[in-house]
Amino acid sequence: MNIFHKLISWITTPIFIVVFYLTLCVFHVLQVISLNLWGYKGHKKSVDYMVFWLMQGLRTVGARLPNMKQPSLPTDRPIIIVSNHQSIYDVPAILWTFRKYHPKFVSKKELEYGTPAISYNLRHGGSVLIDRKDRKQALTAMTQFSKYIEENNYAGCIFPEGTRSRDGNILDFKPAGMLMMFKSMAKNPPIVVPVVIDNFWKMQRYSFKPIPFGINFFLKVLEPIDMKVWLEEGNSSTSLIAETEKRIKEALEESRNQKN
Known part of the structure; x- marks a missing residue:
């Protein structure tokens, strides 16, 4: 980064930070109002706008x-969106891209409170919060989440790396979460969308001090894989994860x- x-x-970074938090505060209020007046549909609409x-x-x-x-x-x-993970902004980009399919996220429990709008949506929007220190809680929560996605034909989004990549290079996938979702959806196998x-990692390259000006963000939805067809062809759930990671x-x- 040169001097200019x-x-x-x-x-521009302070301007962005003001706009970012103002957006969260405004839509936190709108989410609360929408959920209480119009239920799930109203809440989802407010999240889409957010x-x-x-x-x-x-x-x-x-x-x-x-x-x-x-x-x-x-x-x-049901749909399972599988993405590499680079920053906090991966989530809104995926939410907007897949808004038609009601995307819900597998997230860490630490985000349950503390951030306006985002924490509220995680608690009330259908996503699942995992306590990574409590294996029993994590397994139970993932099973319930998977059933919820299956029964409603929603999209569940998972970042199999487990944490964001700080330099943009993909970390090895941790298959446990995906395998749990596949197992829980055995009656209605999902469409897997890589x-x-x-x-996106460049946003936090300097820990927001500053955010580099002019980042060219990239997002591409790859060819979906029908798990039902995949298994009927004699393949395994484990090989499906490996294929998704490879793609x-x-x-x-x-x-x-x-x-x-």
């Missing part, structure tokens, strides 16, 4: 937003090679 770029980044404005807020730091065109997927089957994201890694590498 750093100067611009330091000027993530739209969170993404638009990135323009204050000169960001170029990723392609977030909604994919064409079945609405009568998603690759990139450059995401290859897509990320291909994207980076095109930029060079």
Whole structure:
């Protein structure tokens, strides 16, 4: 980062932070009102608007937003969105891209409270909060979450790396969460949708001090894999996870090679 770029980044970062927290505070109130007056549908609509404005807020730091065109997927089957993980902004980008399919997230319990709007949505929007220190709680919560996704034909989103990548390189997948979801959805096998994201890690490259100006965000929805067909062809759930990881890694590498 040269001196001019750093100067611009330091000027725009405080603007972004103000817009970010203002958006969260406004939509925290709107979520509470919407949920209490109109139930799930009203709450979901408020979340859709929130993530739209969170993404638009990135323009204050000169960001170029990723392609977030909604994919064409079945609405009568459960969906599992599998993505690499780079920053806090992975979530709103995926929420907006898959808004038609009611995406819900597997998240850590530490986020249950403390952040306006985000914590409220995690508690009331259908996502699951996992205590990584309590295996029994985690297994029970994941089973209940998977059944909820299966019964409602929603989309469950999981980051199999378990934590965000600080340099954008994909960490090895931890299969336990996905295997639990597959096992719980045995009666109605899901559509698995690999998603690759990139450059989101650059937001937190300097721990927001500052946010580099002009990041070109990347998001691509890859070819879905029908788990039912996959298993009927004699493959295993474990090999499905390996195939999903392989496709995401290859897509990320291909994207980076095109930029060079």
